[in-house]
Amino acid sequence: MARIAVIGAGKWGQALHYALSQKQECLITSRTKRDIKNFVNLQTAMECEYLVIAIPAQQVRQWLKDNFKFNNQKILVASKGIEASSGKFLNEIYEEFIPRDNLGFIAGPSFAAEVIQGLPCALVLNSLNEEIFISFEKFFPDFIKTYYSCDVIGAEICGAYKNVLAIASGICEGLKLGNNARASLISRGLVEMQRFGEHFGAKMETFLGLSGAGDLFLTASSELSRNFRVGLGLAKNKTLDDILIELGEVAEGVKTSYAINSLRIEHNIYTPIAAEVYLILEGKNPQDSLKDLLRT
Ligand SMILES: NC(=O)C1=CN([C@@H]2O[C@H](COP(=O)(O)OP(=O)(O)OC[C@H]3O[C@@H](n4cnc5c(N)ncnc54)[C@H](O)[C@@H]3O)[C@@H](O)[C@H]2O)C=CC1
């Protein structure tokens, strides 16, 4: 009987399933049946001792309410985002259903498209309980190097915030503002997400490591990123609806922009880039955002 299963068979779930199948049998399940080796129904997957959950952040609460039965499973959360309706971080939502000692969170630069080809990558497994890291690290294949961190909130904020900054970077690219502008945007973005994280108790070093700078540099500089491509579309004045239909996959930065906008107002945090991304999603002209960013 397999001990580990991936829940969610989107791009990231499938890539993690490929990686976790290298050393042992790994099951996978999703809402719709897929033609993937070791695809099982949800009930069978849920019987595994170790679960990796890769469903979009905005669906997590409802999915847990409707489907999850806690049976002392150890869980790695693979999603990156903040719940827009409540401004809650994913660890807060999961902890409403599962004891925190059973939870871990994946962070770090990791395009699914490269992981599924077995290309080398480094990930951080974050948990308040180091035993979760010790349990899961042995499942990962040789082409993935895993690191441990106990900074769950820092990892959560890095993974969510960098998606919003990737939208900003895609806009910058789409407007053909040049390499200088993009480097400035990314480095100011890193300072901004660090400031946001500090407010919520994140460790500053997390922002300079794989989870922060690593994932931000990756996502904010490549068309492989869905969030970056949303930015490219916005710069071309496409409607958000058209961009998301064309994308056909989740771009977490969109809803997370709304969550960050509510949190920055509620907690009075200075987040100029995320604020402009939110306004552009609400219809502001990107050129006007640029002028405002250069002025403030
Ligand atoms: N694709 C990537 O390179 C990476 C993605 N992630 C994160 O992983 C999460 C999932 O992303 P992808 O798999 O790439 O997205 P995707 O758009 O490829 O797939 C999303 C999956 O979630 C499932 N899903 C949607 N609504 C659901 C619901 N209500 N209940 C259950 N399942 C539902 C879909 O059926 C689909 O299988 C996101 O939070 C993303 O930020 C993290 C690291 C890398």
Ligand SMILES: O=C(CO)COP(=O)(O)O
């Ligand atoms: O999180 C990711 C890589 O680490 C994937 O980013 P996108 O969701 O923007 O494609």
